[in-house]
Amino acid sequence: MSRFRPGRFVGILTGTVVILGVGVYGPATLLGPLPAATMTVVTPDAVVSTLSPPVLPAAGASAVVTLGLARPASDAASTSVEADATTPAVEAVTPIAVGGTSEALPMASIAKVITALVVLDAKPITDGVGPTITLTAADYQSYLDYSNQFSRSLPVFTGETWTEQEMLQAMLLGSSNNHADSLARWAFGSVDAYAEAATDWLAANGLSGTRVVDATGLDADSVGTGTDLARIAALAATDPVVSDIIAHPASALAGRGIDNRTEFMSDEGVTGLSNSYTDAAGLCLLFTAQVVSGDSTFVFAGAIVGEPDQDTLDADMAALLASAQAGVAELPLLASGAAYASFDTEWGETASAVVGVPKTQVGWQAVATGAADVTVDAFATGRKGETIGRVQVETGDGSTVSSPLELDRTIRDPGAGWRLLNPGPVIGALIASRS
Template sequence: MSRFRPGRVIGISVGTLVILMIGVYGPATLLGPLPTAAVTLMTPDAPVAASTPALPAAGTSGILALTPVSEAADAADTDTAAATDGAAALGAAPIATGGGAEALPMASAAKIITALVVLDAKPLAVGEAGPAYSLVTADYQDYLDYTAEDARTVIVFPGESWTEREMLQAMILGSSNNHADTLARWAFGSVDAYLAAANEWLAANGMGDTTVVDANGLSDGSAGTGADLARIAALAATNPVIADIIAKPASALVGQRGVNNTTAYLPDEGITGISRSYTDAGGVCFLFTAAVTVDTETFTFAGAFLGEPDYDTLTADLTALMASARAGITQLPVLTQGDAYATLTTAWGDTADAVVGTPKTRFGWQAATPGEAVVDLDAVATGRAGSSVGRVTVDAFGESVSSNLKLERTLTDPGPGWRLLHPIPLITALIDSQ
């Protein structure tokens, strides 16, 4: 008859435990996966702009980056390319704004809105004349009335025929107040119907701070902000029909009626005027584009200055703006090599920063810092200095820019001693890996 031997049971239990430790615990701790490093995100110092835009303290103003018209003109599908650029102009934030944020009388900048809204309703291809319109008594009376008020006009006669393109030429190049009304009536049936459509168009395109109460801007109630009107200038510059009209000499006007191009101003500074006008309430109002070339790259932006007291002030302010543009437009750092976007800390106390491995720059004018970074890191426990551990992406000047992230220093294996003494994090890591 066998007898119960406690010592033997204890020995078996101890032996079993030792076997389990050697066969399971040892491999689980010594050979199993390590817990991944904890991640702490970081924000490096923002790059410093070489020169911020110089904008007037008075009035209201704004500038907006845009794709040069020449790129749209070189595209295989010009209308599609221009539409894409126009969409970009609508979605882009201004590079900078100046003066006040309240809407001010916009003078003849309202005619550029008229041109955009009419072309939206009655599209033209570049070089196309469009449908012809026979002027009626109301069109001739507008000419007489505006001439009597000493407002800008282009002469017309009852019954003569003008094409859509010719009417746009007279309104844009000659700043013809009577042609603005004629275009509005022709495209929408009445000026009131045009105004309803134009204000709906402004609101739908994110320019709710701007309102028109006439087609030509003679009324003080047609008012807008510098930010909105810079967007109008960008849309006009990237509209292939308007850009083509502005690029042509004034002699392109119907009948070569001796009308000067009212839009041109300071071309030697790299400025192309889109609309230039003066009213007592609005002061000098100017919509324009400007270009700065550095080496082989050109940066083009659209701008609006409203409420300038006189042309001497406009000249001084535009000259200052272009000087700041030439100083500030360059290859701008977006993601700088060595900048840390995260710190990795292991359970055994090693730390290493995740830093930008490949620098990224963009040609432009940095008035605002790149947007918030999106960091996508791999699960890392150990790794050599310089090894890739993920990517960082930022929005810069309307473009998504990405670069790889690398370990700034080595994260080492903690060794068998740490592994054997820290079973819980190791077993947790093993379970998580299954």
């Protein structure tokens, strides 16, 4: 009969625990998951533009703004641009450049473009032509008054009928002062009531630097800043009725005696929205222009007010267009190889998440993007070039672009030695993987 030996029992128990421990610890550390790499979001260096900046006059007031998204050149039959869900509100549009004074200056017939937008806001055209307007004795008298003052006017007669579209054509293309007043009276009851409505409309659109006191712009107290007037050019160019009138002037000329007074440097890709003069305002131009770059067309809108003479305006516009030809190019939004995250591991491996597929946009100067939205799946090891997530940024025009993120170097398994000597992180990763 054998006797109980405490020492032998302790030895067997210890050996069993060791064997079991090795049996569990070894597979757990050698075969278990590794702790995930720690991610830190980083901001890549800003793109430095060396392109030609917009050249604007030092005198008067002027500004240019980007007009919507660049389009394929084959689709750019005209510079009229349709507004879409990605077009930012006009008050959010930052000018590409501003020239001259920041003070509000008299704007001449640019005021008629505002009249068109305010009237269309109150009396929208939904069928292509709008309602029929019967002209009154006041409309006929307005024509006589402007004719006697040698101001731009088009003949009308009491009882004559015009559609809203025809009235707008006469005002915008022919710069008819009497048609501007007639539209204001028809839509709001009086020119004074129109001025009040226009004030509200300007405030609602964030155009605090512009003031109108009449429908024609003949009054020197109807004034606007270069920045506001460039934004108004963008609004006009994206309004379906106004842009259609500007793009198809021939439809307004037949039978109404309307001369198109908006045309300006059309052979150079410019579309005039308003081209006018008063003694107080000087020469004033509201326009859009386009520049072809590769397979895309870049479109911008602008205003130049307070020019002393036609030669100066022609020279200043030629300089602006030359700077556009030199400055518009394919610019990076998400540059190839740009790092948007860095990774560190418990065993000392490091890597970065870099843009795998570059994204560009035709633009003028460096494209400012919003904060990056980085999404990465948790990982511990990975090969160089392996896709591990995505980055998305908002562009200056309100749209978004994204690209896959790739590892710029391989993160390797640390090996058996590190696993066996660092049980804490390995066991922690195993527990986390099962929770």
